[in-house]
Amino acid sequence: MLEDLFSMVKVRFNANQTDDDKKKTDIPKGLLFKCPRCRSVTLSEEFNKKGKVCPNCNYHSRLSARERLDITVDKGSFREFDRTMISKNPIDFPDYEQKQIALREKTGLKDAVITGRAKIYGKDTVIIVMDSNFMMASMGSVVGEKITRAFEYATRRKLPVIAFTASGGARMQEGIVSLMQMAKTSGAVARHNEAGQLYIAVMTDPTTGGVTASFASLGDIIIAEPKVLIGFAGRRVIEGTIKQKLPDDFQSAEFMLENGFVDMIVDRSRMRRVLSHILRMHNYTGEVPKK
Amino acid sequence: MSELSASQRLDIIRHKGRPTVNDYIPMIFDRFMEMHGDRLFGDDGAIMGGIAYFKGTPVTVIAQVKGRDLAENQKCNFGMPHPEGYRKALRLAKQAEKFHRPVICLVDTAGAFCGVDAEKRGQGEAIAKNLMEFMTLKTPIISIVLGEGGSGGALALAVCDELAMLENALYSVISPRGFASILWKDAAREREACDLMKITAKDLTRLGVCDSIIAEAPGGAHNDPQATANNISEYISKALERKLKKGLDELINERYNKFRSVGDFEEPPLSDKSR
Numbered sequence: 209m210l211e212d213l214f215s216m217v218k219v220r221f222n223a224n225q226t227d228d229d230k231k232k233t234d235i236p237k238g239l240l241f242k243c244p245r246c247r248s249v250t251l252s253e254e255f256n257k258k259g260k261v262c263p264n265c266n267y268h269s270r271l272s273a274r275e276r277l278d279i280t281v282d283k284g285s286f287r288e289f290d291r292t293m294i295s296k297n298p299i300d301f302p303d304y305e306q307k308q309i310a311l312r313e314k315t316g317l318k319d320a321v322i323t324g325r326a327k328i329y330g331k332d333t334v335i336i337v338m339d340s341n342f343m344m345a346s347m348g349s350v351v352g353e354k355i356t357r358a359f360e361y362a363t364r365r366k367l368p369v370i371a372f373t374a375s376g377g378a379r380m381q382e383g384i385v386s387l388m389q390m391a392k393t394s395g396a397v398a399r400h401n402e403a404g405q406l407y408i409a410v411m412t413d414p415t416t417g418g419v420t421a422s423f424a425s426l427g428d429i430i431i432a433e434p435k436v437l438i439g440f441a442g443r444r445v446i447e448g449t450i451k452q453k454l455p456d457d458f459q460s461a462e463f464m465l466e467n468g469f470v471d472m473i474v475d476r477s478r479m480r481r482v483l484s485h486i487l488r489m490h491n492y493t494g495e496v497p498k499k
Numbered sequence: 500m501s502e503l504s505a506s507q508r509l510d511i512i513r514h515k516g517r518p519t520v521n522d523y524i525p526m527i528f529d530r531f532m533e534m535h536g537d538r539l540f541g542d543d544g545a546i547m548g549g550i551a552y553f554k555g556t557p558v559t560v561i562a563q564v565k566g567r568d569l570a571e572n573q574k575c576n577f578g579m580p581h582p583e584g585y586r587k588a589l590r591l592a593k594q595a596e597k598f599h600r601p602v603i604c605l606v607d608t609a610g611a612f613c614g615v616d617a618e619k620r621g622q623g624e625a626i627a628k629n630l631m632e633f634m635t636l637k638t639p640i641i642s643i644v645l646g647e648g649g650s651g652g653a654l655a656l657a658v659c660d661e662l663a664m665l666e667n668a669l670y671s672v673i674s675p676r677g678f679a680s681i682l683w684k685d686a687a688r689e690r691e692a693c694d695l696m697k698i699t700a701k702d703l704t705r706l707g708v709c710d711s712i713i714a715e716a717p718g719g720a721h722n723d724p725q726a727t728a729n730n731i732s733e734y735i736s737k738a739l740e741r742k743l744k745k746g747l748d749e750l751i752n753e754r755y756n757k758f759r760s761v762g763d764f765e766e767p768p769l770s771d772k773s774r
């Protein structure tokens with residue numbers, strides 16, 4: 209059952225796809241959005257206008273870290289930390305360097321997380337945003353180190369932390385070093401917690417595996433976006449164990465809310481204001497949002 | 500002695516006669532008193548915990564249970580804990596902290612159980628909470644990997660002041676089988692995966708994760724469980740002596756830094772191009 213940290217997110221929604229569905233997805237990308245939750249098809253234009261939310265079922269689709277920052281923090285307020293950090297190859301995994309070079313080129317990212325300091329309605333916060341475009345935001349040395357440093361910075365400066373989590377789990381290519389990032393980030397959360405500072409985790413699609421089993425589940429307040437995938441083990445692994453298909457809403461944000469592991473589900477369009485109010489309620493001062 | 504490969508060690512730890520915590524606990528500790536339940540949901544058979552004497556000193560023992568036969572395996576779910584197992588471990592660790600007892604964790608699991616109920620009861624949250632709470636627990640923690648150290652399910656009992664491994668034990672982020680099935684779409688290539696993954700005690704020592712390697716009886720622990728237990732005892736004595744003389748602040752700072760320092764990255768200077 210060691211597949212636990214590798215939730216095989218990519219296959220998550222494709223498992224029930226029929227041949228007919230596959231044909232539909234052959235339509236040139238960029239014209240249509242096919243929702244992985246409800247399988248309805250919408251014009252991309254409409255989907256994008258809704259902020260990458262499915263107009264049919266309200267599934268909140270993945271955003272890049274840059275897109276997330278743009279809709280979350282005050283314009284011009286973001287100062288990025290550790291922007292040059294890149295991973296080495298701790299277990300000499302075949303072709304790991306080349307794969308990363310190609311991904312950096314393709315995504316414009318150095319690794320799967322962006323961290324920094326920003327303002328939300330004038331209130332200072334440390335912000336962590338994971339990006340599933342880079343190796344499904346798996347957690348290796350860079351993700352672990354940047355998140356740890358972000359929490360340590362917030363602890364020193366008495367600032368809150370807001371983390372938008374998304375991850376397929378640990379990064380297999382970094383072996384045991386990847387597993388240790390779970391302990392390392394959780395330790396940094398522990399110190400921030402002991403210092404009496406606020407940590408808000410916002411779980412986005414998909415939050416799974418070793419990230420669910422470490423800092424993502426340790427927020428003072430845990431928010432999720434509607435319909436996103438949240439879980440520990442991979443769906444296929446569980447289906448293999450119990451030898452039956454799981455219901456569609458298994459490991460959704462709503463499933464986690466019902467089972468008591470998420471405080472609230474918040475629409476993307478309200479997120480910035482909700483975060484601002486929570487910061488305010490914890491006496492982090494600044495401008496109060498209208499409405 | 501010629502060096503065994505990771506896949507040869509995999510054969511040794513899968514040997515039918517490989518001693519489990521049910522064999523070792525009576526050989527290493529006196530008057531082990533088992534404590535049950537997480538006080539929240541139930542009692543998990545895959546994690547056993549309690550209080551015992553180690554050479555006259557009371558300690559808390561938290562151990563992952565593997566079965567020696569089918570009946571034992573049904574009771575312990577083949578050594579794969581549910582969330583209530585991790586929560587029992589945390590409860591007993593907190594109890595140990597209150598009464599200033601050192602904690603000895605014996606790790607031996609293929610991983611945390613992957614199932615519907617485990618998800619409903621928050622397997623991820625249970626493991627995460629242990630990582631955070633063990634990191635700041637105000638008493639010494641020694642963890643020893645006896646056989647399989649399976650991923651997050653093992654790490655939940657391995658945030659510690661010192662990590663030791665039996666010489667044939669393997670500790671990995673994913674099972675060789677899982678690794679092979681993701682990388683090559685062929686779970687049958689697990690031996691090949693095993694040798695690629697850098698998961699032996701020696702590999703982990705080099706990677707800064709394992710602090711001590713405990714010798715097994717020649718050919719593997721199954722050849723002489725008592726001799727292997729004696730080696731474990733000797734290690735625990737020395738490790739406790741090292742840790743008990745430290746102040747709590749020093750102990751906890753060193754524990755934080757033990758994990759803080761693991762990572763392999765570089766930070767090239769900011770070039771004009773990347774601005």
Ligand SMILES: [Zn+2]
Binds near residue numbers: 246265267
């Ligand atoms: Zn939809």
